[in-house]
Amino acid sequence: MKKPLGTALMIGALAGCIGPQDTPPEENACGAAQMQALIGTPVAAQDFSGQAAVRILPPGSMVTMDYRPDRLNVEHDADGVITRIACG
Structure with missing residues (x-):
């Protein structure tokens, strides 16, 4: 009984840490455009x-996998030629 309760409490605590972003991240904060x-x-x-x-x-x-808009x-x-430039 203690194991399911502990797991449920852990999931509940983690769910409180995750929420929708209020504002979308700036897509060109790093100057990639x-x-x-x-x-x-x-x-x-x-x-x-x-x-x-x-x-x-x-x-x-x-x-x-952390996102940093700046x-x-x-x-x-493989030849050292730039293929993509983006923020993140």
Whole structure:
């Protein structure tokens, strides 16, 4: 009896932590929209030092699933060519 009750209490406590977002996250807080012209160019030729947070993601990279609207994600292929730029 204690096991189902403990499990129910844990699920109830976790459900209280999860809720709908009141406002949608800013989709361009990292400036990705202005950088779309870089797609197709070599990632090594770009300077992202002006960004607060940047992740350069080679193919098959393992990444955390946390969403940060201010973080710039730059994905590239095996040849080092940028394939996607997005916030997150």
